[in-house]
Amino acid sequence: MIKLKISSSLALSWGRIKTKTILFDPAIFEVGFTDHCNLTKCNAGCCRLGVYIDQYEVNRIMRYKNKIAGLLESKYKDPSTWFVEEKYDKDAPSTKVYATRADNQGCIFLLPDNSCVLQTYATKRGYHKWYLKPLNSIMFPLVVQDGVLTIEPVFKNKLYCQNTKCQTKTLFEGCKEEIVFLIGNKNYSFLSDNASGM
Numbered sequence: 001m002i003k004l005k006i007s008s009s010l011a012l013s014w015g016r017i018k019t020k021t022i023l024f025d026p027a028i029f030e031v032g033f034t035d036h037c038n039l040t041k042c043n044a045g046c047c048r049l050g051v052y053i054d055q056y057e058v059n060r061i062m063r064y065k066n067k068i069a070g071l072l073e074s075k076y077k078d079p080s081t082w083f084v085e086e087k088y089d090k091d092a093p094s095t096k097v098y099a100t101r102a103d104n105q106g107c108i109f110l111l112p113d114n115s116c117v118l119q120t121y122a123t124k125r126g127y128h129k130w131y132l133k134p135l136n137s138i139m140f141p142l143v144v145q146d147g148v149l150t151i152e153p154v155f156k157n158k159l160y161c162q163n164t165k166c167q168t169k170t171l172f173e174g175c176k177e178e179i180v181f182l183i184g185n186k187n188y189s190f191l192s193d194n195a196s197g198m
Contacts, residue, residue: 009184016135018093025150033174047110050102053134055094
């Protein structure tokens with residue numbers, strides 16, 4: 001494992017991560033991935049089951065609940081139905097996470113065109129595209145688990161990005177934007193420059 005100190009990143013400045021020190025799983029340099037995430041290729045397969053999100057992220061989303069609800073189908077407009085199943089998560093900033101509600105159409109925030117309503121709304125308002133999006137949604141198929149940035153176990157499912165014919169890069173390369181969001185440009189450059197020796 002590679003130990004990194006995070007001094008500057010959007011995830012840190014937005015309070016999306018609990019610690020300023022994180023371990024980096026070297027497998028991320030080895031496992032194949034597509035050149036970028038493309039939800040039109042997989043029909044948003046990774047968004048079908050919903051996601052666990054921190055209490056802080058729930059609070060931020062609920063500040064915009066009326067505007068977000070206006071972009072959802074009528075059966076999903078009630079914000080009181082958006083989050084279920086509270087549980088403890090030691091890696092979450094608040095240690096309290098909730099599952100987003102999901103049905104046979106997928107996560108409640110998944111729009112018919114396979115885009116995320118949280119990202120769509122943020123972009124339309126001129127915010128950073130991930131301003132409202134939960135960290136676990138941004139990072140998939142990576143996840144912070146027990147203080148380690150590693151590969152989400154559910155990535156073992158058959159998703160488009162796992163098809164070896166579609167894998168032109170490693171997870172480290174294909175998820176560059178997401179990793180930079182979490183650990184910052186300086187740490188990403190350090191890992192990139194030293195990847196061969198890790």
